[in-house]
Amino acid sequence: MILEIRIKRPQSQIIFNLNQIVLNFSSSASNNNRYPRTPRAFFSMLTFTSETCRKLKDWILKELIEKDPDIAAELTDFVLEIVKDLSSINDKTDGSHEAQELAKLQLKGIIKNPQKLLSQLPLKLGLLETQEKNLSPTSSVKVLNIPIRNLSTDQIRAQFQLFGSIKTCKASVQKRQAIIQYHNESCAIRCTKSTTVFFNNRFVKVELFHGNIEEFDGITLIASHQSAKKPDTTISKQVSPSPEENNLNKRIEQVQNVQQTIFENIQKSNETFKTDFSELLNSKEKLLHAHQSLLKELLRKTTEISSDEENTSLGPLLLEFKQLQKSMDELSITPKEMTEIKIRKLNMDHPNELEVKDARAAASKKKRAKKAALVRKKMRRKR
Known part of the structure; x- marks a missing residue:
């Protein structure tokens, strides 16, 4: 049975009563063995920075029932203490479940929806942790889209030692990426x-790397003990290769050069298409704004028509509206078409974040799957 009591008292007295209620409930629950009190050792206490606490408080403040600024501030501190004890919410152990149930009862009457707040807490903490990690200083950079022929110790040193002494460097041929750690x-x-x-290639990108360089899957080009000297080894070179290996390495290098050229051509065509598509969208938006202005003017004229002039004046306005509608259809700037163009632009700028279903592609995929099933069925019959 939930009993909600609203009393107008000084803020400190209200917080004291809330704490007393929670403590009484915890002790009685422990006696009844219904919600046994979980040992403090179970929780892995979170270490919050002041900035993280501030952001958490802002988030909790929006979920409070009480909107009085002074009372809400103290209630936020109280909820934050409960949140700090629930860093293991995602664990599916019995102790974690009991802790969640106890937290829900503690937050009842303070938070609008305790279940929603507790379910969103791990995601919120993960987001804040990622934000803090990205803002923290780092001495490492990640290099993307490196041409395979440039993945060598000499090339990396020539391009990146201009900015400082390199401590370590790891590279991945498959991903065409490298992690460089400075001092x-x-x-x-x-x-x-x-x-x-970099490497005379405008598609090579460099960004700060906040991860652990040891966890990066790749070959070590420059080790920490080699940073002072300049080795002459590369990924593709071997120690004292035979003539057959030399020929094989040449063939591999030729294939890699062809792959790199194809990749660069595809990247260039993609960049050109993106630029043209952005210009097309901008021109369509300008045309749409112009038509919207004309429609607003038409709406104004329509509302100003008196009842006496309705029969004579509506005809020309209706004709003007139809002309505007026809113009929008011809220019492909109707709401439906503009929505489709903007979805394509969004999917182009942020791939893998928005799924755009193509009916034709789905039908062809279904057809191929059906044909493959028939082939497998025939092969089983032959066996």
């Missing part, structure tokens, strides 16, 4: 802010 953060920042076209 201090300022070198990494200078590298990302530089306007240099």
Whole structure:
């Protein structure tokens, strides 16, 4: 049975009563063995920074029932203490479930929807942790879209040692990426802010890397103990290769060069298409705004018509409206068509975030799956 009591008292007295209620409930629940009190050792207490606490408080403040600023501020601190004890909410152990149930009862009457707040808490904490991690200083950079022929110790040193002494470097041939760790953060920042076209290829991108370089799956080009000297080994070179291996390496290098050329051509065509598509969208939006202005003017004229002039004046206005409608259809700037264009633009700018279903592609995929099933069925019959 839930009993809600609203009393107008000083804020400190209200918080004291709330704490007393929670403590009484916890002790009685422990006696009844219905919600046994979980040992404090079970919780892995979160270490919140002041900025994280501030953002959590802003989030909790929106979920409070009480809107009085002074009372809400103290209630927010009370809820934050409960939240700090629930860092293991996602665990499916019995202790975690009991802790969640106890937290729901503690938040009842304070938070609008305790279940929603507790379910969103892990996601919110993960988001805040990621934001703090991205804002923290780092001495490492990630290099993307590196041409395979440039994935060598000499090339990496020639391009990136200009910004500072390189401590370690790992590279992945499959991903065509490299992680470079400098001796201090300022070198990494200078590298990302530089306007240099790395490897004479404008598709090579450099960004700060906040992860652990040891967890990056790749080959070590420069180890920490080799940073002072300059080795002459590369990924593709081997120690004292035989003539057959030399020929094989040449063939591999030729194939890699062809793949790199194809990739660069595809990237260039994609960039050109994106630019043209953006210009098309901008021109259509300008045309749409012009037609919207004409429609607003038409609406104004329609509302100003008196009842006496209705029969004579509506005819020309209706004709003007039909002309505007026909013009929008011809220019493909109707609401439906503009929505489709904007969805395509959004999917182009942020791939894999928005799924755009193509009916024709889905039908052809279904047809191929059906044909493959028939082939497998015939093969089983032959066996």
